[in-house]
Amino acid sequence: MFWTSWFLAALAIILAWPVPVLLSRAHWPARAPFAAMVLWQAIALAGGLSMVGAMLCYGLVPLGGNLAAGLRGVVDIILGRRSLDELGLVHAFALSAAALLSAHLVFTLWLTYYRIIKQRRRHRELLTLLSSPSLDRPDTLVINHEAPVAYCLPGGARSITVLSDGLMTLLSDDELHAVLIHEQTHLAQRHHLLLWAFAAWRSALPWLPTSKLAQRSVSSLIEILADDVALRTVTPNTLVTAIALVASGSAQLPASSLVGSGAEQIDTPATTSARLGRLLTPAPAMGTGGQALVLAVALLLLAVPTALLIVPGAFG
Amino acid sequence: MATLGELERAVMDLLWEHPEAMTANTLRDLLSSRPSAADQSRDTRPLAVTTVLTVLSRLEKKGLVERERSIRPHRYKAVTSRADHTAELMLEVLGSAPDREAVLARFIGTVSDGEAATLRKLLGGH
Structure with missing residues (x-):
């Protein structure tokens, strides 16, 4: 769990900065727009997943060797079957941060959707009268x-x-x-x-x-x-x-x-x-081989953090 | 009978044509006398003033119509001109509001002055 969290943190940082900077400067996306689009989605999803995952795994270290055991530990603490002291302040902080970040991401997604729909509705109202x-x-x-x-x-x-x-x-x-x-x-x-x-x-x-x-x-x-x-x-x-x-x-x-x-x-x-x-x-x-490679990388980007999180003992 | 959407459009057209405030009755008369292909069915069933009032209150809620409440019956007029509304719409399309891209997809984005000059040169060659 401990090493998983560090690995996910490293992945989150790589996906948050060097990878998007390089990709945005590359010339090949114009030659393989569909593959590039899939890759951007994979980067965003894997980035978000590793950010939340890193904090979650780090927070769960004292409670168990894998995600399932750790989450059971959290439930036990909430139900009062285990003491909060077992978790410790730093790990409790990491868990709260993971929960806050997830809630923030979901809430922003919803809020943006709501705002967009509202603007579209208003625009459509005016359009029906003016066009x-x-x-x-x-x-x-x-x-x-x-x-x-x-x-x-x-x-x-x-x-x-x-x-x-x-x-x-x-x-x-x-x-x-x-x-x-x-x-x-x-x-x-x-x-x-x-x-x-x-x-x-x-x-x-x-x-x-x-x-x-x-x-x-x-x-x-x-x-x-x-x-x-x-x-x-x-x-x-x-x-x-x-x-x-x-x-x-x-x-x-x-x-x-x-x-x-x-x-x-x-x-x-x-x-x-x-x-x-x-x-x-x-x-x-871009040739079929090149596009297949880009798609494979995108798939791998999504698979690695997911596997690290859900497969027990996949890493350290 | 025309749909509410069509009526809203017809009412707004009238209010934009007549800058002075009008009562729902006047509007009903104008709507009924309006010769238009879409309105032919209305001859058999005259438009009720209550329908016009419904349409007006919908338009008021949308912020397109304002009501003068000082005298009875209430008089209605358009908040701004048709041209102003079109300009508002176009600003939304051409503008750079944060989520504009996601709201509507434009054929081409705004270009810089330098780019526009290059484009005109390019067109000259065609």
């Missing part, structure tokens, strides 16, 4: 505004894609088609659930480099995944023109200079550059 349904496209609304804007609002069966008048006059039919496929891919692949989880991860642990880097990389990877699906139907040229037109069009608006400064953007210009760079000079997708 009109597109004549020839299902689940698409058109809003009367000169800014070239396209976005999707997830909501299960009520998910909608919103286009502005400005966008529809700016883009040709093919380019508009590219934009729509891109947006519908976000909805079909449930990207909003990923963004929710990583937004919660960031607000729970804002001081950890990993949470910020993970959110940024994930939001860039989903754009790449959506672009890739669009490229099955339209040419890279069409997509590039659409991206460039929409991006430069919205940059000229007073609204974007108003809101663009100050607060930090998550989908930074770097994302736009990365997307364009990828489309203009396409790099070959």
Whole structure:
């Protein structure tokens, strides 16, 4: 138990700092966006698990040789069958910290969900009053505004894609088609659930480099995944023109200079550059072997802390 | 009979067109006289003032409509103009609120001035 806790602590630190920093600087994720996405999820989950696990194991050291025995000991203490003195102050502190951190993570996840749902509901309310349904496209609304804007609002069966008048006059039919496929891919692949989880991860642990880097990389990877699906139907040229037109069009608006400064953007210009760079000079997708390796590493990352925690006597 | 959602929309359209405050009765008359394809079914069953009041109180709860209570019957008007609401919506879309990314997924993020210049150059080549 003692060595398990130290090993988990070391894993937590590695996953909180050097690994995400290296991964966010790497170039291969753009060539294997799906595998990279899985890896980021594994890093976040394994990181959280080892953080909580390290404190839990350390706290349980005086009570038993493995997790089950230790937890039984805690129950005995709560029921008064064993004395709290057996645990000691430091270990009791570690256990409380583990409980607090778990509660904090779950609570933040819930709170973020609630906040997102509330904002979406309000947005949808205004949209139904201000927009009109597109004549020839299902689940698409058109809003009367000169800014070239396209976005999707997830909501299960009520998910909608919103286009502005400005966008529809700016883009040709093919380019508009590219934009729509891109947006519908976000909805079909449930990207909003990923963004929710990583937004919660960031607000729970804002001081950890990993949470910020993970959110940024994930939001860039989903754009790449959506672009890739669009490229099955339209040419890279069409997509590039659409991206460039929409991006430069919205940059000229007073609204974007108003809101663009100050607060930090998550989908930074770097994302736009990365997307364009990828489309203009396409790099070959990573080989099957490479992608399998990344997925195996992700699996291992999840399996190691889990095994250490639940297999009795797996480590020291 | 139109759904509540459609009625809310029709009421807001009227309130946005008429800046001065109106009673529910006036609104009902305007709604009934409005020639629109979606409203044809209403001819057979006239719109009740209570329905209009229900719609108005829903809109009031949503913060879109305000009520003048000084005289009876109460008069209603839109809190801000249609353009203001659209601007609010667009700010939400273009803005950088903390969870905006998770609320809605935009086709393209905000770009810097330098990037916008590069993009325009790129477009010139096309």
